Each structure stands twice: as C-alpha cells, then as structure tokens.
Amino acid sequence: MDNDVVTDEPESEEKASAEVAEKPAETQVSEPQEPSFEVVVPVREKKAEPPADSGDDDVEGFSFTGSLPEPKTKFLAVLAAGVLALDVLTKVVAVAFLEDADPIKIFGGLLHLTFVRNPGAAFGLAEGWTWILALIAFGVAGFIVWISRNLRSQGWAVGLGLVLGGAVGNLADRLFREPGPMRGHVVDFLSLFDPYGRVWPVFNIADMAIVGGGATIIVLALMRHDYDGTISKDEDVLTPAPAPAGQDGLQEPK
Numbered sequence: 001m002d003n004d005v006v007t008d009e010p011e012s013e014e015k016a017s018a019e020v021a022e023k024p025a026e027t028q029v030s031e032p033q034e035p036s037f038e039v040v041v042p043v044r045e046k047k048a049e050p051p052a053d054s055g056d057d058d059v060e061g062f063s064f065t066g067s068l069p070e071p072k073t074k075f076l077a078v079l080a081a082g083v084l085a086l087d088v089l090t091k092v093v094a095v096a097f098l099e100d101a102d103p104i105k106i107f108g109g110l111l112h113l114t115f116v117r118n119p120g121a122a123f124g125l126a127e128g129w130t131w132i133l134a135l136i137a138f139g140v141a142g143f144i145v146w147i148s149r150n151l152r153s154q155g156w157a158v159g160l161g162l163v164l165g166g167a168v169g170n171l172a173d174r175l176f177r178e179p180g181p182m183r184g185h186v187v188d189f190l191s192l193f194d195p196y197g198r199v200w201p202v203f204n205i206a207d208m209a210i211v212g213g214g215a216t217i218i219v220l221a222l223m224r225h226d227y228d229g230t231i232s233k234d235e236d237v238l239t240p241a242p243a244p245a246g247q248d249g250l251q252e253p254k
Helices: 004-034 036-065 073-097 130-150 154-176 205-222 245-251
Strands: 105-106 112-120 184-191
Touching: 073 130, 073 154, 073 184, 073 205, 112 154, 130 154, 154 184, 154 205, 184 205
Parallel strands: none
Antiparallel strands: 105 112, 112 184
C-alpha cells in the first residue's frame, strides 16, 4: 500500500509542471498578433497626402500664369459701325428736314435743331483746314485699326470705338460732300442753349463720339489701364523698401 502512494505523487507533480509549461506558450503565440494592425493605418495616410499636394501645385501654377483676356476687336468694330451708321442717318435727316428751315427748339430751349455746313474740325474749330483735317482723320483711323490687333481692354475698346466711328463719320463728309473730295463740309445740326451756336458751337453725333471716346481714353490712361488689358503699377513704391534693411532686422525681434 505504501508503495502505491509514493508512486502516485510524482505523477501528479509531473502533470502540474506540464500544465504550467503549456500556459506561457499560449501567451507567447497570441501576443505578436496585436501590432499587425498598427502598421496598416499610417501607410494609408501617407499614400493619400502626395496627390493632394501635387494637385494644389498644378492649380496654383495655372491660376498664376492665367490666360490673356479675349481680344476686343469685334466689339470695337461693332461700336464704331454703330456710331457711323447713327451719324450718317442723322445727317441725312438733317439735310432733308433742317436745311433752309427755321431752328427747332426742344427740351425748353436746352437744345436746338439747326443746320450748318462746317468746313472746320469738331465744334467749328480750324475752319479752312479741311484737307489737313481729312489727312488727320485718315491717320487716326489707321492707327486705331493697327492698335486693335492687341486690344484686350473693354474700356479702351469703348473709347477707341467711339473715336473711330466719329472720325470716319466726319471723314465721309469731307470726302463725299460739297464742294468736293477732301474739301467737303461737315454737316452739323445740334446747338446748345442758342439756335445759332452763339453759346456753344454747333456739332453732330460724330463730334459727340470723338469727345466722349477721347475723354474715356484719358481717364483710362490716368488710371494706368493699358489697351492690352494690363494695369501698370508704380515701381517707385517698391524701391524704398530695401533701403532700411538693417533697421528692419533690429525691429523684427520686438
């Protein structure tokens, strides 16, 4: 009996030691599986960042360079043709109804419809210089047509279109009206405050267009707006900045 008891105890001790040895083995197998999830997440974030940066750079590049404004040549041509058509039409009506007729007062005497054949320039200036004025009109029209190739400013298109239409309108009178080519008299029929132009010289639609277009061009030039759509900037404002470089370096830490 005693021998059986002694032999059973070592067997139980061996079983217990075996169970203890098996437990750490299980923990060692399960532990390496946890860090596998930490490797996947940062990889996805790094892949998503480069396309966003590269796309922004491309957009900024295109927005910085940009494209030039569309040419305004067609707009200038349409406006000049409209001014010319209106000028010719009103002169034909004036010759038909106002020549050899009494002046017509409208707007309470603010404006009078009268009839004058003017051998001079706009508003009755430079009388007797008809052929010289005709040559000047040719030069103005040619210059506007030449500059219109690079015309990209809407404001300049308005100003040049008015001047071109008015210049061609009065030039047509000097070419085709009496007393002959290059000596024709311009038809004027609008007078302010007085029926005979004693307060303000008698004028026509072409004169109004020339003065209005010239004023528009002057305003744009003073605002530094160029006919090619660009805006000039004062370089003098930027030059004084580099001079006090040493003083700026001392003030920045404050």
